[in-house]
Amino acid sequence: MRTEHLEYLLDLKETSSLTKTAEKYFTSHQVINNAIKSLEKELDIIILDRTSKGITFTDAGMLVLAYAKKAVAEKNTLLDQLSPYCQSDKAVLKGTLNVYTISRFSNKYFLRLYASYCHQNPHTAINLKTVSATTFFSLLPIDELFTFITTAHSGTLSSELFRERLQKYNLVYEVIVQSYLGLCIAQKSPYLPLAKEFQSSGQKSSLPFVVHNYSLAEHEVLFSDIFTNFFIADNFESQKQLIKSGEYIGMCTPQEFRQIFYTKDNSLLFIPNASLQRSSFYYIAIYQQGMQTNPILHDFLETLKKAYK
Numbered sequence: 001m002r003t004e005h006l007e008y009l010l011d012l013k014e015t016s017s018l019t020k021t022a023e024k025y026f027t028s029h030q031v032i033n034n035a036i037k038s039l040e041k042e043l044d045i046i047i048l049d050r051t052s053k054g055i056t057f058t059d060a061g062m063l064v065l066a067y068a069k070k071a072v073a074e075k076n077t078l079l080d081q082l083s084p085y086c087q088s089d090k091a092v093l094k095g096t097l098n099v100y101t102i103s104r105f106s107n108k109y110f111l112r113l114y115a116s117y118c119h120q121n122p123h124t125a126i127n128l129k130t131v132s133a134t135t136f137f138s139l140l141p142i143d144e145l146f147t148f149i150t151t152a153h154s155g156t157l158s159s160e161l162f163r164e165r166l167q168k169y170n171l172v173y174e175v176i177v178q179s180y181l182g183l184c185i186a187q188k189s190p191y192l193p194l195a196k197e198f199q200s201s202g203q204k205s206s207l208p209f210v211v212h213n214y215s216l217a218e219h220e221v222l223f224s225d226i227f228t229n230f231f232i233a234d235n236f237e238s239q240k241q242l243i244k245s246g247e248y249i250g251m252c253t254p255q256e257f258r259q260i261f262y263t264k265d266n267s268l269l270f271i272p273n274a275s276l277q278r279s280s281f282y283y284i285a286i287y288q289q290g291m292q293t294n295p296i297l298h299d300f301l302e303t304l305k306k307a308y309k
Contacts, residue, residue, distance in 0.1 A: 006068035152216040184250035
């Protein structure tokens with residue numbers, strides 16, 4: 001029985017939300033859910049009742065919760081007692097990091113992670129600014145410590161233009177998470193049967209698609225040569241409303257669907273699509289060569305990797 005799983009339970013009692021607890025611990029909804037299921041399997045009980053209205057603790061869950069309070073308290077007491085014997089002090093992060101992001105990251109999930117990180121690291125200044133890919137590259141070279149959080153496809157990362165940009169400014173990139181794109185559609189959409197059968201076979205498709213800009217190349221659209229009805233929304237909320245209307249089919253990652261598009265009434269569906277999955281989709285961080293070991297940059301990126309796991 002892992003104490004971090006017990007800590008998740010204690011926080012769930014306060015938040016009654018897997019998502020809110022995940023945000024506090026810089027991890028995903030799925031990681032928290034799997035941790036609780038692991039406890040349930042180990043103890044052969046049901047800890048949480050999961051309904052469309054939220055989560056509640058079962059009677060057995062309340063007993064585990066009482067144990068968790070004692071176990072976590074004893075762990076904290078032990079750590080306090082051991083502190084004089086620790087061989088090294090945990091480093092306090094100090095300094096400034098300029099974080100540039102494309103507008104795809106101007107969503108509640110990312111901004112909550114950002115705010116929580118800043119709160120937990122009061123001695124660091126994490127300056128956040130939204131820019132397009134074109135604008136970011138026009139700002140180079142940048143003297144301060146920085147990173148550019150953006151998205152790209154496997155084809156973009158292997159392109160000659162991308163490699164030339166990195167070499168010109170002595171940049172490297174690091175993958176935060178590798179995923180794939182699928183289809184997001186309303187249950188009431190008349191296009192639902194066609195969306196389930198959609199394959200990007202190279203033939204022209206008249207299906208109406210809406211996306212939020214997701215490419216490192218600002219106006220590059222995946223398989224754009226086969227789409228005849230393609231709308232690029234300014235933000236996720238606009239995209240979501242168009243999808244909910246039933247008049248458009250969206251594209252997003254499974255993580256984005258859970259964090260942004262998921263509805264408790266299941267009015268929106270996520271449909272994995274084999275043809276779209278052939279092109280890997282990445283969240284990446286771009287920064288100056290040699291900065292990989294900078295403690296602030298390293299800690300911030302590791303936090304993002306854990307959050308989007």
